[in-house]
Amino acid sequence: MLEELLTTLTPRQQEAVSHSLGPLLILAGAGTGKSTTITAKIACMIEKQGIAPDKILALTFSREAAINMERKVRDLLGQGVDVKVSTFHAFCAELIRENAEICGVSDHFTIFEEIDAAILIYKELNTTSRTAALYANTIAKAKDLNISIDQFKEYLETRKAGLFEFVGEEAWEQFYTEFRIKLNTFHLKNKDEQKTLKAEKKDWQTFRSWNNNPSESQVIQI
Incomplete structure (x- = not known):
């Protein structure tokens, strides 16, 4: 063969x-x-x-x-x-x-995958499954980028500070949902409505420019 x-x-x-x-x-x-x-x-x-x-x-x-x-x-x-x-x-x-x-380790150690980490966070920290998954994903990203969790947190705080220039911290979730809907449906509006919203659209586009890695949705949610 x-x-x-x-x-x-x-x-x-x-x-x-x-x-x-x-x-x-x-x-x-x-x-x-x-x-x-x-x-x-x-x-x-x-x-x-x-x-x-x-x-x-x-x-x-x-x-x-x-x-x-x-x-x-x-x-x-x-x-x-x-x-x-x-x-x-x-x-x-x-x-x-x-x-x-x-x-210098136990021979009975276990290596957690991302889903295992999410389950542990969910059980031990008594948080929501969504938050647990986000934190587990954050740990995985930090590991892949070879940076510490503290460095990753510092990066996220810098990103959040820029995002909150557009909207107050208390109202970000509602704003984010509305932003996605407005931006994704802007092309469906007639020309008069588009002209009226032209200035506001610039803010949406500026906000969208934050769509790096992690994306704006991940930054806000973490």
Whole structure:
């Protein structure tokens, strides 16, 4: 099956599969055959270069991709081939758990996903499910941006200060709802109504200019 697969690869894929000296970086877009190339390379490393399967580690971002890649490797080389295929998060969690004492953590630790964090916040802080989800999302964003929660809070406060120049803090929710409706339905008004609301529309557009990441709705709600 490996030889048959190799004949279907493009010249660049074959070049990547046959590469054996030093690191190799492959830059390719979605759906261009990255998984196929990596799978073929793993098979070649084992069958043609004599590398032991347990010396190979393949990491990807999603569980689905990891399962798919592991299945392809076994289809090519047989069910008994033991190649470690995992997600980055699962592999690192396993590595830490196996070396928990050295890392100074309990080997029974659990890594929370965003939904788990939201559930914990909801139960422990006795808040609404919506607020819990927003706070969990905030934690995830701060982690992805590699900033502390305090830095993220400072950023949000700066954003809020600018938003509240348009409307008082007590009335923001009503204003925000009305703003979205007015702006999204402005094109449905007749020309006379549009002229009358021209000045007011500038405020809406200025408000909309805050639509960065996080969006104005997220900034207000947090």
